[in-house]
Amino acid sequence: MFKPTLGIIGGGQLGSMLAIAASKLEIKTVIFCDDIDAPAQKFSNDFVHGQYNDQNKIREFISKVDVVTYEFENIPYETLNEINRIKPVLPKPSINRIIQHRLAEKDFINNLNIRTTRYTSIEKKSEMDSVEDLLPGLLKTVTMGYDGKGQHPVHTLESLDSIDIDYSKGYILEKLVKLKKEISIIITRFSNQKYEIYEPIENVHEDQILRNSKIPAEISDKILNQSKLWATQIAEELKYVGTLCVEFFIDRNDNLYVNEIAPRVHNSGHLTINAYNVSQFENHVRAVCKLEQIPLQKKSNAEMLNIIGDQITHYRNKKFSENEFFFDYLKKDIKDKRKMGHLTTLIS
Ligand code: ADP
Ligand code: MG
Numbered sequence: 001m002f003k004p005t006l007g008i009i010g011g012g013q014l015g016s017m018l019a020i021a022a023s024k025l026e027i028k029t030v031i032f033c034d035d036i037d038a039p040a041q042k043f044s045n046d047f048v049h050g051q052y053n054d055q056n057k058i059r060e061f062i063s064k065v066d067v068v069t070y071e072f073e074n075i076p077y078e079t080l081n082e083i084n085r086i087k088p089v090l091p092k093p094s095i096n097r098i099i100q101h102r103l104a105e106k107d108f109i110n111n112l113n114i115r116t117t118r119y120t121s122i123e124k125k126s127e128m129d130s131v132e133d134l135l136p137g138l139l140k141t142v143t144m145g146y147d148g149k150g151q152h153p154v155h156t157l158e159s160l161d162s163i164d165i166d167y168s169k170g171y172i173l174e175k176l177v178k179l180k181k182e183i184s185i186i187i188t189r190f191s192n193q194k195y196e197i198y199e200p201i202e203n204v205h206e207d208q209i210l211r212n213s214k215i216p217a218e219i220s221d222k223i224l225n226q227s228k229l230w231a232t233q234i235a236e237e238l239k240y241v242g243t244l245c246v247e248f249f250i251d252r253n254d255n256l257y258v259n260e261i262a263p264r265v266h267n268s269g270h271l272t273i274n275a276y277n278v279s280q281f282e283n284h285v286r287a288v289c290k291l292e293q294i295p296l297q298k299k300s301n302a303e304m305l306n307i308i309g310d311q312i313t314h315y316r317n318k319k320f321s322e323n324e325f326f327f328d329y330l331k332k333d334i335k336d337k338r339k340m341g342h343l344t345t346l347i348s
Pocket of ligand 1: 117138145146147148149174175176177178179182205208209247259260
């Protein structure tokens with residue numbers, strides 16, 4: 001079977017775990033990243049360092065690979081499109097363009113008759129005067145946000161005067177959902193109606209950053225089935241190829257909402273490395289490189305804990321038992337609120 005060389009845009013922990021999964025499948029990888037210290041280069045066969053709009057670097061990257069994927073969504077559409085004219089980019093750049101824009105993403109989901117929280121576009125301060133029924137809410141930049149970055153809670157209209165917001169960036173105001181729980185579904189789509197779907201994962205966030213994830217999620221059968229159905233519909237509608245994550249809210253009345261879609265492997269799916277026969281990373285590589293689809297089998301229940309900031313020092317010196325799997329992302333600097341590693345514990 002032909003084994004393509006896989007180009008991965010982005011060189012953080014997701015890129016590292018994709019490269020590790022690829023090497024197990026004897027797929028060569030080339031990382032393209034704007035960070036000279038990108039950890040993923042340690043696990044890949046080749047590394048191109050450059051800005052994502054540097055024409056020479058883009059061309060160099062294209063020349064080294066057969067197919068291209070990405071580990072984060074905030075890549076200029078022009079760059080993905082340009083690469084896609086010469087080598088296939090999967091998932092397709094047009095998918096990334098919808099999902100990297102919070103308004104386009106929510107419009108897309110609602111057009112499928114799938115519930116999201118209520119929202120509106122905000123492009124200037126005066127537009128906030130007529131949105132009282134969306135309060136309390138969250139004002140989020142439409143692009144470039146992650147781990148809660150670019151988000152402002154808005155409790156009352158008066159509270160807006162005390163925060164400094166550059167409205168020209170473009171915002172979405174979302175009604176705050178009274179959360180009972182958050183879950184996510186990871187699905188890898190290979191082609192029409194051909195996909196592997198993982199069971200729902202229950203997620204706990206602190207300060208808008210994922211803190212821990214576990215399977216099984218403690219949810220009703222109705223929520224389990226609806227979340228799987230919605231994730232499948234989203235993947236089919238996008239004609240998606242690769243691994244996709246759908247993040248959901250469950251409110252206090254047990255209503256399910258889609259929060260957002262990630263067109264990539266996802267932090268909540270790290271436990272699939274140890275809890276399943278095929279991880280979300282391996283499945284992504286299999287799908288984008290057109291390798292064999294293998295039926296998923298769950299091996300164990302599991303919990304994953306994100307290790308954030310200087311907590312990593314403790315884990316680097318710790319001894320682990322047989323059912324614990326520690327991953328150090330090997331980032332050069334320890335930074336506050338930065339994901340530095342994770343620990344997965346298998347639970348029988
Ligand atoms: P990011 O792109 O940073 O992951 P999200 O929109 O997923 O942004 O927000 C991060 C977290 O903030 C969510 O997982 C949830 O815990 C909380 N959050 C975001 N939007 C809402 C909302 N409308 N209602 C309630 N909680 C929210
Ligand atoms: Mg999120």
